[in-house]
Amino acid sequence: MPLGIGMGISPVFGGGLSYIQRVLATDPIAYWVLGERAGNVARCQVLAAQNGQHVGVTLGQPGIGDGNTCPYYDGTNDYTNVQTATLAGRFNGAEGTVIVWMRVANAGVWTDGQGREMIRVFVNANNHVRISKAAINNSVFSQYVAGGVTKTVQVANTSLANQCFGATWSSAADEFRLYIDGVPVGVTQTILGAWVGVPVVSVIGASSIVPAAPWHGWLAHVPLWNRALAPAEMADLYRP
Amino acid sequence: MWHGYFGIENLNLNDNQRAELVAALRALGPASHPQPACLCHWRTRLDGQAALFEALFNKDSISIDAFKQRLGAIFGISWVTIGHSVNMVTFDSLPTAIVTFSRSGTDYLRVAFFGYSGGEDRPAWAESGDECRAYLALYASQWETADA
Numbered sequence: 001m002p003l004g005i006g007m008g009i010s011p012v013f014g015g016g017l018s019y020i021q022r023v024l025a026t027d028p029i030a031y032w033v034l035g036e037r038a039g040n041v042a043r044c045q046v047l048a049a050q051n052g053q054h055v056g057v058t059l060g061q062p063g064i065g066d067g068n069t070c071p072y073y074d075g076t077n078d079y080t081n082v083q084t085a086t087l088a089g090r091f092n093g094a095e096g097t098v099i100v101w102m103r104v105a106n107a108g109v110w111t112d113g114q115g116r117e118m119i120r121v122f123v124n125a126n127n128h129v130r131i132s133k134a135a136i137n138n139s140v141f142s143q144y145v146a147g148g149v150t151k152t153v154q155v156a157n158t159s160l161a162n163q164c165f166g167a168t169w170s171s172a173a174d175e176f177r178l179y180i181d182g183v184p185v186g187v188t189q190t191i192l193g194a195w196v197g198v199p200v201v202s203v204i205g206a207s208s209i210v211p212a213a214p215w216h217g218w219l220a221h222v223p224l225w226n227r228a229l230a231p232a233e234m235a236d237l238y239r240p
Numbered sequence: 241m242w243h244g245y246f247g248i249e250n251l252n253l254n255d256n257q258r259a260e261l262v263a264a265l266r267a268l269g270p271a272s273h274p275q276p277a278c279l280c281h282w283r284t285r286l287d288g289q290a291a292l293f294e295a296l297f298n299k300d301s302i303s304i305d306a307f308k309q310r311l312g313a314i315f316g317i318s319w320v321t322i323g324h325s326v327n328m329v330t331f332d333s334l335p336t337a338i339v340t341f342s343r344s345g346t347d348y349l350r351v352a353f354f355g356y357s358g359g360e361d362r363p364a365w366a367e368s369g370d371e372c373r374a375y376l377a378l379y380a381s382q383w384e385t386a387d388a
Contacts, residue, residue, distance in 0.1 A: 037274075038274035038275070039274060039276075040276050040279070054276045055276060056276055056277055056279070056281035056294060057276050057277060058275060058276075058277040059274075059275060059276065071276075074277070074294075074369055074373075075369075075373050075376075076245065076283060076292060076294065076369060076372050076373055076376060077282060077283035077292055077294055078276075078281070112373070112377055113377055113380060114376070114377060114380060114384070115384060135380075135384075210283060210284055211283055212384055212385055213384060214283070216373070
């Protein structure tokens with residue numbers, strides 16, 4: 001069993017399993033808890049070869065209520081770089097799911113006119129997936145671009161609470177969905193393109209390591225799967 | 241020590257001079273620290289001619305004289321021959337000193353000390369960050385790609 005931050009914390013929620021244990025039970029290909037309290041290593045709970053690097057973040061901030069801390073991203077130049085050759089080789093652009101817990105720094109973030117990325121996995125302009133705060137006011141979106149075919153789900157959002165965002169994509173089912181707090185939102189997208197290539201940029205809290213579109217607020221618990229999780233699984237992983 | 245943000249904009253440094261300056265600035269701050277926020281990290285403008293830096297800086301390294309000394313070393317001249325002018329701009333709520341460094345009638349470098357207008361009192365990290373974020377919002381088209 002992978003050893004991870006928080007594994008020693010007493011389970012506090014249903015089933016006797018911690019949030020980390022429940023995520024790992026679904027067999028993700030990567031999982032960055034982001035619960036480090038010091039240092040620049042963002043540990044992957046699945047494979048150490050997929051450890052990332054924190055740049056500029058403030059660690060040890062209050063998390064989502066599962067006993068773990070999380071980083072604060074300052075909205076100027078912070079990010080967590082999780083691009084590795086191992087991840088690039090395991091990422092499945094045709095079938096997948098990504099979850100990220102987020103909270104914005106303050107109400108002004110929703111109207112700051114800035115695009116801000118929670119996570120982006122990027123091959124090129126024709127093949128990438130992301131979950132973002134939009135540059136237009138009070139709006140979030142997730143985008144799945146495969147084979148040059150762009151599918152976007154955009155919804156209004158002004159929450160100041162912790163929220164669980166998720167995106168699922170399936171070429172087999174021909175569906176791309178955005179979830180917020182375990183519930184599908186917006187219009188399920190169909191007629192997806194065919195993903196080509198392996199990621200060259202995988203970043204939490206920005207769209208690149210420039211960094212562009214830096215997140216302003218807190219991010220936690222970023223698992224990634226090579227299958228589209230079922231709605232019931234997405235609902236379950238909303239419980240911290 | 242001061243945890244804050246400053247930005248630079250190249251006005252007339254050549255590529256080698258700019259690279260030398262950037263290397264010197266990236267070396268600022270502690271060599272190691274348990275908080276990534278305290279280590280020097282940066283962001284580059286889309287055109288590559290400006291950058292923002294943040295770290296837990298030695299105060300003496302983030303001053304007008306310190307930048308003159310860096311430029312003097314780059315030019316191979318005495319730093320006291322480098323002049324400067326100051327313009328105060330408030331991006332959010334605190335004045336930011338924007339200093340233009342020049343020599344022999346040519347402007348070479350502009351530096352913005354976010355939230356700092358001189359004197360002993362430096363802004364808090366969050367205050368400096370607020371000014372930096374407001375600056376980025378004001379000049380978003382220069383720092384962000386269209387798809388962000």
